[in-house]
Amino acid sequence: MPTELTAHERPMVELRRVSMSFGRHRVLNDVSLTVSRGEMVAIIGPSGSGKTTLLRCINFLEEYDGGEVLVDGETVGFRLEAGRRIRRTEREIAATRSNIGIVFQSYNLFPHMTVLRNITAAPIRVKGVSPEEAEARARALLSRIGLLEKADELPVKLSGGQQQRVAIARALAMQPKVMLFDEVTSALDPELVGEVLAVMKSLADDGMTMVVVTHEMQFAREIANRIVFMDEGAIVEEGDPKRLFSAPTTERLRAFLKRYRESYLLS
Amino acid sequence: MLPDVLIANFGYLLRGAVVTVGLAAATIVPSAVIGMLLALAKVFGGITVRAIVDVYLYVIRGVPLLVLLFFMYYALPYSGIDVPPLFGGVLVMSLYFGAFMAEIFRAAILSLPRAQWDAARSLGMRRRLMFRIVIYPQVFRLAAPPFVNTCILLVKSTSLVSIISLWELTLAGREVAERTFAPLQIFGGVAIIYFVLCYALSRYGLYLEERMRFAH
Numbered sequence: 350m351p352t353e354l355t356a357h358e359r360p361m362v363e364l365r366r367v368s369m370s371f372g373r374h375r376v377l378n379d380v381s382l383t384v385s386r387g388e389m390v391a392i393i394g395p396s397g398s399g400k401t402t403l404l405r406c407i408n409f410l411e412e413y414d415g416g417e418v419l420v421d422g423e424t425v426g427f428r429l430e431a432g433r434r435i436r437r438t439e440r441e442i443a444a445t446r447s448n449i450g451i452v453f454q455s456y457n458l459f460p461h462m463t464v465l466r467n468i469t470a471a472p473i474r475v476k477g478v479s480p481e482e483a484e485a486r487a488r489a490l491l492s493r494i495g496l497l498e499k500a501d502e503l504p505v506k507l508s509g510g511q512q513q514r515v516a517i518a519r520a521l522a523m524q525p526k527v528m529l530f531d532e533v534t535s536a537l538d539p540e541l542v543g544e545v546l547a548v549m550k551s552l553a554d555d556g557m558t559m560v561v562v563t564h565e566m567q568f569a570r571e572i573a574n575r576i577v578f579m580d581e582g583a584i585v586e587e588g589d590p591k592r593l594f595s596a597p598t599t600e601r602l603r604a605f606l607k608r609y610r611e612s613y614l615l616s
Numbered sequence: 617m618l619p620d621v622l623i624a625n626f627g628y629l630l631r632g633a634v635v636t637v638g639l640a641a642a643t644i645v646p647s648a649v650i651g652m653l654l655a656l657a658k659v660f661g662g663i664t665v666r667a668i669v670d671v672y673l674y675v676i677r678g679v680p681l682l683v684l685l686f687f688m689y690y691a692l693p694y695s696g697i698d699v700p701p702l703f704g705g706v707l708v709m710s711l712y713f714g715a716f717m718a719e720i721f722r723a724a725i726l727s728l729p730r731a732q733w734d735a736a737r738s739l740g741m742r743r744r745l746m747f748r749i750v751i752y753p754q755v756f757r758l759a760a761p762p763f764v765n766t767c768i769l770l771v772k773s774t775s776l777v778s779i780i781s782l783w784e785l786t787l788a789g790r791e792v793a794e795r796t797f798a799p800l801q802i803f804g805g806v807a808i809i810y811f812v813l814c815y816a817l818s819r820y821g822l823y824l825e826e827r828m829r830f831a832h
Contacts, residue, residue, distance in 0.1 A: 410734055439742055447740025457735035461753045470749060471739035523739060 359422050361386045361527050361558040367406055367416035376402045377413065378582040384527070387556040391569035391590075394579035395605060400562040403579070404529050407560065408449040409442055420449060421526050447475050450520030451529040454536050456512040458504040464491070464515050465500040468522045476523065483522070490518040494548050510541030514548050521552075528552065530561040566609060570594055578602045619801040625792045626805065632788030633809045639706065639774045639784055644767055646710040651717025658718065659725050669718075676715035682776050684708050689780040705777040713770050720766065724759040725751070757828040764821030768814045775810070785809060 362384040369377040376399045384390050392400045405411040406418055409426035418425040425445050427434045437445075458467050468487035472478040478486070491497045494514040496507075504512050513533055520528060530549065534542045546568050553559055553572050563569055569576055570590045577587040578601075586599045597603045618626075657669045676684075688704040699707070728751065736746040778787035789806035793799040 408738055410738060443737075443740045443742045445740075446738055449738070451738045453731060453734065455729075455731050457729075457731040459732070459735070459750055459754075461757065471741060474745055474749065475740040519739070 360384060361421055362407060363419040365417040367413050367418060369402060369413040376582050380584055384558060384560055386558055388574045389553045389559040389572060390575050390577060391573035392562045392577045392579060393569060398579040399582040400579050401531055404531050404560060404562050407529055408446050408451055447523055448526050450523060450525035452516050452520055452533045454532040456516045458512055458516055460504055463501050463503060467515060468519045472522050487522055490521055494518055508541060509537045510544045513545045517548055527558040532562055534565055621796050621798040622801045622805040628792060629788055629805055632785035636774050636785040640771045642706050643709045643770060647713035647717050650710060650714030652721050654718035655721035655725060658722050673715050676712055681712050681773055684712060685776060685780050701780050701782050705782050716766050720759050720762045724755045727758055728754055760824045760828055761821055764817060768817050771813055772810060
């Protein structure tokens with residue numbers, strides 16, 4: 350444990366040689382990655398490269414087989430005791446997750462709850478926030494994303510872009526240390542992508558630590574502090590966005606960007 | 617417009633109908649509980665638990681309700697176990713319909729998108745809370761239409777317990793028919809009462825379906 354680091358210097362997210370297999374297929378192959386406080390890291394790469402799995406290991410929605418994941422200095426899902434991996438209790442895992450926000454490709458709002466209740470349920474029931482305060486916080490978040498007037502609607506009445514913004518608000522209401530975004534614009538109609546990216550940009554501007562799996566290259570290039578390119582379960586190349594896009598050093602990234610540009614021109 | 621013999625005995629039949637409704641209600645609650653427990657065991661249980669539940673479901677579904685009632689009423693006393701008919705009748709019907717409810721709840725649980733579980737977990741919800749506020753409310757909504765459908769079958773099946781001498785609508789009808797020699801009119805009346813009960817239930821089912829419709 351890097352206890353000699355002060356809380357401020359300690360990385361927010363740290364993956365150490367994380368590996369994971371689905372059956373015989375190795376999805377993550379000794380992946381190491383460090384995300385600093387306030388940093389916005391974008392993960393790009395072809396489908397099936399392990400980006401989403403990597404993201405889901407950070408809040409232990411995927412139980413990685415080997416290596417270590419740390420969030421704010423605490424190991425996620427497992428703790429090491431005399432060199433052996435011991436699975437944390439359900440209570441500990443839930444507590445860890447309550448500090449990590451995640452937004453999914455398919456929004457995943459709770460369809461039987463109003464927008465407001467979607468946002469207040471977990472703060473009240475998990476964090477013990479008073480209902481009044483949770484509601485005040487939720488309304489503040491809703492007004493920030495421009496959806497205050499939808500507070501009492503069911504999610505089904507909202508457009509995809511609106512649902513996704515509510516999903517972001519729901520995650521933010523837990524006051525997470527880090528926000529994970531899993532291809533959050535991929536299911537949206539093109540004209541709705543912008544409103545969601547705008548919310549994400551404002552979050553990044555506020556200094557939220559963010560790990561963003563995305564196909565939006567333009568967005569990644571403009572907003573991210575660092576780009577990570579993954580292929581076949583490994584990080585192939587990472588670095589400054591402008592450098593990485595203009596002068597990729599690996600053949601695989603060059604090929605990926607070329608394919609991306611071609612499909613972009615065609616569409 | 618109703619035959620006089622039916623009108624004269626209608627009150628008696630209605631009292632039978634009240635017992636029928638009571639029997640059905642007393643059966644629906646435990647069979648729903650049994651169904652949910654079996655469904656959870658089938659979805660989340662280990663291989664042994666699942667195998668045991670499977671055997672139970674196959675046996676129950678493969679044996680007629682009437683045979684199960686006879687087993688309780690005639691066979692068990694033979695082996696020294698004496699079950700009061702009312703308790704036994706409700707118990708056997710609960711076990712029987714519990715097996716069908718299990719399939720309904722299992723299908724509902726499985727049809728909830730995986731993503732809903734992910735969303736609940738990622739917000740730090742523990743199992744109990746997740747089931748209470750995210751999973752069950754949606755499962756009940758998804759299961760409501762087939763559940764009501766099974767309840768209709770259940771109401772009609774209560775007529776079988778008349779054969780093990782439990783007094784309810786069908787047995788009341790038999791008594792009256794034998795006394796008055798007017799089976800056509802009396803059983804016609806009995807049929808109408810069953811029909812009204814079940815029709816009300818199915819309208820209620822449609823209403824639920826309408827009200828709870830929402831997309832994922």
